[in-house]
Amino acid sequence: MSKTQRIALVIGLVLYAVLPQFLKSYGVYLMTLLCVYLMAAFGLNLIVGYAGQMSIGQAAFYGIGAYVAAILMTKMGISFWFALPIAAIACFVVGLALGFPALRVQHHYLAFATLGFNVLVFLVMRNEEDLTGGTFGISNIPRPSIFGYSLDGALPFFYFAFVSVILLAAVLWWLLRSPWGRAFAALRDNPIRAESTGVNITAYTLLAFAIGAACAGIGGVYLAALVNFIEPGQFSLSVSLLMLLAVIVGGSGRFFGPVLGSIVVVLLPEWLRFLQDWYLAIFGFAVIVLMVYLPGGLLSLGDRFKSGGGTR
Amino acid sequence: MAESIIEFDRVVAGYSPSVTILNELTLDARKGEITLLIGPNGAGKSTVLKTLFGMLIPRSGEVRFEGKRINGKTQRQLLAEGIAFVPQGRNLFGSLSVRHNLELGGITLPRGELNGRIEEVLTQFPRIKERINNQASTMSGGEQKQLEVGRALLLRPRVLLIDEPSIGLSPKLVQDVMSLLRRLADNGTTVVMVEQNVRTALKYSNRALVLEMGRLALDRPASELLDDPNLNRLFLGGHAPAKENMGRGASADV
Numbered sequence: 109m110s111k112t113q114r115i116a117l118v119i120g121l122v123l124y125a126v127l128p129q130f131l132k133s134y135g136v137y138l139m140t141l142l143c144v145y146l147m148a149a150f151g152l153n154l155i156v157g158y159a160g161q162m163s164i165g166q167a168a169f170y171g172i173g174a175y176v177a178a179i180l181m182t183k184m185g186i187s188f189w190f191a192l193p194i195a196a197i198a199c200f201v202v203g204l205a206l207g208f209p210a211l212r213v214q215h216h217y218l219a220f221a222t223l224g225f226n227v228l229v230f231l232v233m234r235n236e237e238d239l240t241g242g243t244f245g246i247s248n249i250p251r252p253s254i255f256g257y258s259l260d261g262a263l264p265f266f267y268f269a270f271v272s273v274i275l276l277a278a279v280l281w282w283l284l285r286s287p288w289g290r291a292f293a294a295l296r297d298n299p300i301r302a303e304s305t306g307v308n309i310t311a312y313t314l315l316a317f318a319i320g321a322a323c324a325g326i327g328g329v330y331l332a333a334l335v336n337f338i339e340p341g342q343f344s345l346s347v348s349l350l351m352l353l354a355v356i357v358g359g360s361g362r363f364f365g366p367v368l369g370s371i372v373v374v375l376l377p378e379w380l381r382f383l384q385d386w387y388l389a390i391f392g393f394a395v396i397v398l399m400v401y402l403p404g405g406l407l408s409l410g411d412r413f414k415s416g417g418g419t420r
Numbered sequence: 421m422a423e424s425i426i427e428f429d430r431v432v433a434g435y436s437p438s439v440t441i442l443n444e445l446t447l448d449a450r451k452g453e454i455t456l457l458i459g460p461n462g463a464g465k466s467t468v469l470k471t472l473f474g475m476l477i478p479r480s481g482e483v484r485f486e487g488k489r490i491n492g493k494t495q496r497q498l499l500a501e502g503i504a505f506v507p508q509g510r511n512l513f514g515s516l517s518v519r520h521n522l523e524l525g526g527i528t529l530p531r532g533e534l535n536g537r538i539e540e541v542l543t544q545f546p547r548i549k550e551r552i553n554n555q556a557s558t559m560s561g562g563e564q565k566q567l568e569v570g571r572a573l574l575l576r577p578r579v580l581l582i583d584e585p586s587i588g589l590s591p592k593l594v595q596d597v598m599s600l601l602r603r604l605a606d607n608g609t610t611v612v613m614v615e616q617n618v619r620t621a622l623k624y625s626n627r628a629l630v631l632e633m634g635r636l637a638l639d640r641p642a643s644e645l646l647d648d649p650n651l652n653r654l655f656l657g658g659h660a661p662a663k664e665n666m667g668r669g670a671s672a673d674v
Binding site: 290 | 473475495496499505507511513514515516520523524525526527528531571575
């Protein structure tokens, strides 16, 4: 990361930290939601952008994390601080299992395998009423306290989610700059070549899915605490598609790609609400234009300026 | 004569059950030598390397490394045992830096040891050292090939398998790569090479094995073959001229 990029990052973080002070509660909610969404999108970027796998099932892990935490907290009285690692581990394990199809199939076949998984998880959430509350969902999910300080308020919870996503990003940043990160990149570029250098492609494929799933699971736990209520619709296939959109629109395989992509996916529709009935149509059109002119994502804009090149 | 380190004993292998490439192939490669595999397209030269490196499992026969059977071992196991492979074409991860490419070559090593090994390799490749922080894709073809060889050497292999190292390189760079392989062999690394640029490769090799239809057709010292007027015919496809020149275990009808 260059000095200019570091300065831009610090300015961006400071602005993001200060901005909620001037917003109403819905604005603060959206900024918190963006942090939560970003946790899942960072995980998906690891799977899709860095390890070169395909997944349209990320919302399933988002949901598993949310439901595991919600069930533990509301039905068993377990604290958020225990529910969080349990949900993350549960998602890690299920993600590991979902990685197995990736060892046999690739590209659109893998996309359909993960899609099937998302549908399956959605059906379990909707139909297992005794456990999940079915279409009525689970309500009264508590927010945590930290050192006796309640995070019930919109602003405290925003700062909690904000710091959490920065910590998660720091862990992923370290991971991707370690030999593990090189192995993921090798896996994406050419798995056969990677194997000839000694990369255990089985282990790294499974790890990519497992770590990506754990990130989504953590996001899900925060979502449950943010909204205080979860129901299956929050984790449907369309949410997975939006997460994938966030990764691709921002710049798949670029660390900060999901940040820009999540802003487009979470905040842009809200900014377009002044268009009333047209806002989703305009949002869809904007995404099409972005994909046509910037297929490498928003972060590829810098490369385009540097190279002076046209559309890929 | 140096002792055999690699042996193929009546090995049958192919890419599908209906396509047999190696047809009861028997050959060996000797310690500290460069063994050059030549022959017409489809003779099975690259398949020998892939079979040796665990990318193909023989349907029958035995592949031995230092006398021990290695059929069915994974690439990671073979790397750990001391066999490294530089496949044909460009094999770097272009989006990564030179250092990161080297790190991948030693991904199975402990972190502390890896840094030491990288420094060790860099002393052998001063050109690579100069470009250590550059993106691998920005290097010239010769530099990339040097980096590939350097990466393969990180695990200090006893046997280096290299497929068509001269592809896409200028004549000067081909000489550089061949000199490098010669130096490695002189320092004790066994090299098994497949190369289309036969005349140049023979100058640097100890021994040439000519394959035809997945069988050993000829086994001769490289220097002898270099002077052979039939070289072009042998390389482009044809029959071995004299039975007494045939390698051990080669079929009489080839």
